[in-house]
Amino acid sequence: MNQQAPDEHPDVILCPDGPMLLRGEHVIEDEDGKEHSTTRPVSAVCRCGASGIKPWCDGTHKTMRKRPGR
Ligand code: FES
Structure with a gap:
């Protein structure tokens, strides 16, 4: 059960x-x-290790094959 208050993230x-x-x-x-x-x-x-602006994500992960079972 999620005990977080609605305004907490x-x-x-x-x-x-x-x-x-x-x-x-x-x-x-x-x-x-x-x-x-x-x-x-x-x-x-x-x-994913494929970003061109590491350590930040540049969206390249969207072009990679997803892990099996996902
Ligand atoms: S997680 Fe690696 S490019 Fe987004």
Whole structure:
């Protein structure tokens, strides 16, 4: 059962076969240890590895084959 109040939202949302959405200010560390900060209301972090603007999602995941069972 969802106990969240209607005006509350999670800070992190994992999109199936897509990015991780972050709400509010965050600092992301990429695979080289470089930090990327964001202050956008919502930021999308690439989880597929194919983005041309890593660590951020550029929508490339939409062109990739979905995982079986999805
Ligand atoms: S998750 Fe969107 S480009 Fe990787």
